[in-house]
Amino acid sequence: MELSGWVQDEAYRWRRPPTGAMRVPAVIYASAALMAEMDDKVAEQIANVATLPGIVEAAYAMPDAHWGYGFPIGGVAAFDPDLGGVVSAGGVGFDISCGVRALHTGLRVGELRPLKEALADTLFGEVPAGVGSTGAISLAPAEMDAMLEGGAAWAVARGYGTSADLVRVEEQGRMAGALPDCVSDKAKNRQRREMGTLGSGNHYLEVQEVSEIFDRAAAAAFGLAQGDVVVSIHCGSRGLGHQIGTEFLRDMAKSAAGFGIALPDRELACAPLTSPVGERYLGAMRGAINCAMANRQIITHLTRAAFARIAPEAELSVLYDVSHNTCKLEEHQVGGVPRRLFVHRKGATRAFGPGHPDLPSDLRAVGQPVMIGGSMGTGSYMLVGAATAGERAFGSACHGAGRSMSRHQALRTWRGRAVIDELAGRGILIRSPSYRGVAEEAPGAYKDVTAVVDEADQAGLARKVARLKPHVCVKG
Amino acid sequence: MIASGWEHFPHAADIGIRGFGPTRAAAFEQAALALTAVVTEPGRVVPREVVALICEADDDGALLVEWLNEIVYEMATRRMLFSRLEVALAGHALKGRAWGETIDAARHRPAVEVKGATYTALAVHQEGGRWIAQCVVDV
Structure with missing residues (x-):
């Protein structure tokens, strides 16, 4: 990235004062090395976000930021509804509420090893993954609306899991304010047939080992010890979210001029929060958040069924469930004054620090678990919202490694079968319906997740707690 | 004679699709084939069944996005892939037909699901007599 115009005001913070139509500064959390590597498009996109009406404080980008649609992936921006603030379909993205759910299993890695092959096959058989796969549930119209309003709580009421699961899900598993009538037919x-499906692309279900602990106190509070086996589920709101994103991107791109909003990029399509189209989008998007949480709840149920057959002694409980593509109404201190703001996180995660009132009571003292997914070969990290997080990017952190190579290039570089064999040699079992899909998701096509996580830690966005090493990965 | 064809172009996280041909309609048809090729090799998809599609928009670019999103919708809800396309354009209104078949995981080995067509790198224009229709699709 071209660094002229950017001021490094901390070791891991860069600030670009407003120029032209920018209403606020643009801020990127990254080291000089990561800034230099970052795509110029991130600078352009985050500066564009800073031009939107009603934006508060700054437009932020996380250390893993890369070229997205309108907003960069790894972008965070908050808007004040009383100051003409907007909601942007592009700022939430196509895969609304895509996120990660982590589960304890109660197993130790020694117990996992002899069961690994059977567990991989059973999980792959139990959890529908890949293009065209369908779930066992088909929702009739009234049930669809109940799901859109009820989220993971709806799934629990239908027998997928227990109410104890909901305590560790954001919004207790049910996003208020969902309006099923605003979701198109x-x-x-x-x-209709996609509930309880993983999807494809970068979505996965992994069985992982806690391979390293960085923060003993936080790990203990999360119930994690070295050698423990956990499960991570990464997926979102499936076709429903994609369709809502598609339709509102189109509608907001059309209506923007009528609201006097000059869009520097059509993908930044947005509407005032208080406008009819803005309110309809909020109602539909909240339905999609519920859909994603319900989906991860059903997949949790299917995961339990697979474990019950292979490792009946396992007890799967929810560690935490967090979404990465959302716009949520939150209270934040701005210049010492509490304000109610609509915070967009596009490819970024909430990372609330200790004491935050929205955290479950048993996690409030330590802070929010922040799960950061890596590629299938390199592992993932568990972090905790830092005490400073509330003042940094509205309590947000990075969400993953981010790609370093296009799918196009990855396909020319790797063969799926060879990637699977190489990982199997390292004890990582991949199950996927598509070799090509595996080649596109090859570990080498992603940035070094450790570097990204270290920077989030150093920048004070979230603190490293544990590293998770993959053993089994079901890819869509 | 201007040949019709399609290709993919790189994007950091997703995939760019490009169709070209002697007419705007041919470029739209080829762009849809490029969309299928994101998921599987179009040659593996037998054109057994036909689906009729219509859409309209305010300009050529938005029409291409609408057209591709109609196909994404049909792919998702019918669980189908399409290998033969026919497009008729009247201004910014499109009438199309798509021939294909139900996804067969063993035979098609679908790589990735398309979430939607985007306005990124969106262009519909003529270059040296050849029509080009392109955009990035989110996968």
């Missing part, structure tokens, strides 16, 4: 139709 097409979006509902796209979802």
